[in-house]
Amino acid sequence: MTWLGIDTSGDVAVALVRTDGTSRTVGDDAPRRHVEQLAPFVRDVLAAEGLGVGDLQGIAVGTGPAPFTGLRVGLVTARVLGLALGVPVWGVPSHDALAAAAADVLDEGTPLLVVTDARRREVYWTAYDVRDGAAVVVGGPDVAAPADVPRRTGEVVVGGGRDVHPEVFGAVETPASDRAAGLRAPDPALLVRLAVARSAAGEPLPTEPLYLRRPDAQPPTARKRALA
Incomplete structure (x- = not known):
């Protein structure tokens, strides 16, 4: 197949x-x-x-x-x-694919954070734990300013958002980070x-998009009529 x-x-x-x-x-x-x-x-x-x-x-x-x-x-x-x-x-x-790639090379129990660029000086983020060789969601997905993303001690950060905001997401380093360093997309x-x-396993697999916020382009609102 x-x-x-x-x-x-x-x-x-x-x-x-x-x-x-x-x-x-x-x-x-x-x-x-x-x-x-x-x-x-x-x-x-x-x-x-x-x-x-x-x-x-x-x-x-x-x-x-x-x-x-x-x-x-x-x-x-x-x-x-x-x-x-x-x-x-x-x-x-999409974050699950990045997390799965990281889980393949990380140790059991490693806290994992996936961050990708959301523009507007924000990132999309999802937090995971590595359990039994898989990445299990423990927070998110959500969108936030980089400084507002919840952090955990010893976590490994992957995803393109780390490259865009290294001053925030390059701060937490562990030996495991080297094994997942190339995971960006x-x-x-x-x-x-x-x-x-x-x-x-019978899990639902909906194709609804995770936009997490309204699109940049919005239709104009109706103009208010001026009183005569």
């Missing part, structure tokens, strides 16, 4: 995952080019494996948290593909891994 993973919560990334666990991922970190890049990435990753969209058995898509426009591109693409092909579309929080192959496991 073959699954497609899509994440547009930050960078644009697409992965093709087979039943045997092998995967191929393509992506780019060019900002705000989600519409132009996503469809070609899907085409390219399938072509590289000699497959077409008709070979897909399911699609996993990152649900954020992330800004409105980029996240919407991935979710809409996944839903349209799923509807056209008649295959399931599973939603997985969600791997869509891990979205597939999580989706397949959660689906098998």
